[in-house]
Amino acid sequence: MRYELYYWPTIQGRGEFVRLALEQGGADYLDVARTSRGMAAMNRMLREATGSRPPFAPPFLKFGKVVVSQTANILLSLGPRLGLAPKDAASRHFVNGVQLTIADLVAEAHDTHHPVAVSLYYARQKKEAKRRAKEFREQRMPKYLGYFERIVAGNKGVVAGRAISYADLSLFQVVEGLRYAFPRTMKALERSHRRLVALHDRVAELPRIAAYLASERRLPFNEDGIFRRYPELDAEARRS
Amino acid sequence: MRYELYYWPTIQGRGEFVRLALEQGGADYLDVARTSRGMAAMNRMLREATGSRPPFAPPFLKFGKVVVSQTANILLSLGPRLGLAPKDAASRHFVNGVQLTIADLVAEAHDTHHPVAVSLYYARQKKEAKRRAKEFREQRMPKYLGYFERIVAGNKGVVAGRAISYADLSLFQVVEGLRYAFPRTMKALERSHRRLVALHDRVAELPRIAAYLASERRLPFNEDGIFRRYPELDAEARRS
Numbered sequence: 001m002r003y004e005l006y007y008w009p010t011i012q013g014r015g016e017f018v019r020l021a022l023e024q025g026g027a028d029y030l031d032v033a034r035t036s037r038g039m040a041a042m043n044r045m046l047r048e049a050t051g052s053r054p055p056f057a058p059p060f061l062k063f064g065k066v067v068v069s070q071t072a073n074i075l076l077s078l079g080p081r082l083g084l085a086p087k088d089a090a091s092r093h094f095v096n097g098v099q100l101t102i103a104d105l106v107a108e109a110h111d112t113h114h115p116v117a118v119s120l121y122y123a124r125q126k127k128e129a130k131r132r133a134k135e136f137r138e139q140r141m142p143k144y145l146g147y148f149e150r151i152v153a154g155n156k157g158v159v160a161g162r163a164i165s166y167a168d169l170s171l172f173q174v175v176e177g178l179r180y181a182f183p184r185t186m187k188a189l190e191r192s193h194r195r196l197v198a199l200h201d202r203v204a205e206l207p208r209i210a211a212y213l214a215s216e217r218r219l220p221f222n223e224d225g226i227f228r229r230y231p232e233l234d235a236e237a238r239r240s
Numbered sequence: 241m242r243y244e245l246y247y248w249p250t251i252q253g254r255g256e257f258v259r260l261a262l263e264q265g266g267a268d269y270l271d272v273a274r275t276s277r278g279m280a281a282m283n284r285m286l287r288e289a290t291g292s293r294p295p296f297a298p299p300f301l302k303f304g305k306v307v308v309s310q311t312a313n314i315l316l317s318l319g320p321r322l323g324l325a326p327k328d329a330a331s332r333h334f335v336n337g338v339q340l341t342i343a344d345l346v347a348e349a350h351d352t353h354h355p356v357a358v359s360l361y362y363a364r365q366k367k368e369a370k371r372r373a374k375e376f377r378e379q380r381m382p383k384y385l386g387y388f389e390r391i392v393a394g395n396k397g398v399v400a401g402r403a404i405s406y407a408d409l410s411l412f413q414v415v416e417g418l419r420y421a422f423p424r425t426m427k428a429l430e431r432s433h434r435r436l437v438a439l440h441d442r443v444a445e446l447p448r449i450a451a452y453l454a455s456e457r458r459l460p461f462n463e464d465g466i467f468r469r470y471p472e473l474d475a476e477a478r479r480s
Contacts, residue, residue, distance in 0.1 A: 052394025154292025
């Protein structure tokens with residue numbers, strides 16, 4: 001099966017959660033918008049080619065005649081095909097619930113730099129961003145990371161079952177993204193979330209993931225993506 | 241099968257999307273937190289009773305030994321059991337994608353009155369709320385509603401298949417909520433989204449939904465929920 005991923009070509013963003021699954025699953029895939037004329041193809045898919053079943057926004061994935069959109073939905077669909085989902089229905093629903101919680105965290109991480117309007121530049125909402133980022137660092141990050149830690153600690157190091165699932169790959173990406181955007185906050189939080197960090201490290205060392213991370217297919221984090229390094233939004237350095 | 245819904249007892253909120261499905265599906269269910277000692281039971285489920293598979297937050301649904309959390313995940317699980325999902329896998333993935341897009345809209349509607357911090361009162365973020373609500377009304381609402389209109393118009397009046405699915409019930413609730421929170425904006429937008437409004441009206445007239453809406457089980461909208469009526473966040477009345 002050949003997969004076509006449609007996502008913005010210059011950022012990791014939400015598409016990265018799908019890329020990680022495709023890579024670890026050894027899938028034959030094309031990252032369409034990163035090819036020549038790929039952006040035009042993506043825009044055509046959004047506007048016309050999908051009839052009464054359009055995606056709302058990238059990422060979306062085409063395989064065979066089907067187009068699946070929304071990150072968690074793509075992973076729900078891909079997981080079993082790529083050997084990245086547990087076998088029983090209850091575990092699959094649990095993994096999907098965790099993935100949706102990751103999606104909520106990702107949306108909140110985005111809103112730390114865009115609390116007022118997606119359509120306005122960061123510079124136009126910097127003051128509000130500082131207030132929102134403070135709430136995110138002090139209330140929301142500990143709540144989310146504590147939740148993931150509890151799950152992973154309670155299940156011998158992974159989200160569900162005994163093998164790596166797509167939600168484990170996504171938790172790797174959450175740690176990566178938060179380290180990039182909030183390095184000082186993460187340095188403090190990681191001490192009390194060791195099982196989550198251990199899962200991150202284990203994913204990073206999976207041969208296919210390690211090869212992907214070392215390749216040009218892995219885009220660097222940057223200030224157009226979801227996780228952005230704006231030092232003024234991270235915690236103050238601790239005074240000794 | 242007996243279902244136990246766990247959700248805040250005084251608001252429609254995200255739980256309402258689940259309540260509508262349970263009602264239309266004729267399910268035997270208990271709205272636990274609305275019973276005596278129900279809130280204590282909900283808090284116990286969040287903290288202890290669910291072991292290494294905890295929900296992150298309400299709503300969550302218990303049936304048999306399984307606890308499913310995240311609204312769209314609950315509906316994905318309930319839909320086929322209650323005859324509220326299409327039969328083929330591709331259509332089910334499409335419906336799930338639409339439901340996740342509704343979840344995004346709901347989160348953005350919430351953030352119109354809480355753009356800075358969930359933990360702060362509205363009064364502490366009113367100025368920011370005005371800016372965010374303007375963006376929501378002028379950019380986001382037309383984009384979301386236009387998307388739903390395109391889908392419903394392209395598929396003879398419902399999201400997928402020929403019968404009412406849980407995503408159709410959720411679109412009814414989206415129209416209800418937006419009418420409550422942004423009456424002036426909706427009055428203007430509904431003119432160009434007639435198929436979506438027709439779907440809303442059709443759902444309202446389903447005998448089980450009509451009976452539910454007329455019952456005390458249907459909580460009224462209020463200013464603790466997701467859709468809140470703060471006139472200053474709605475559009476200015478048109479001057480004639």
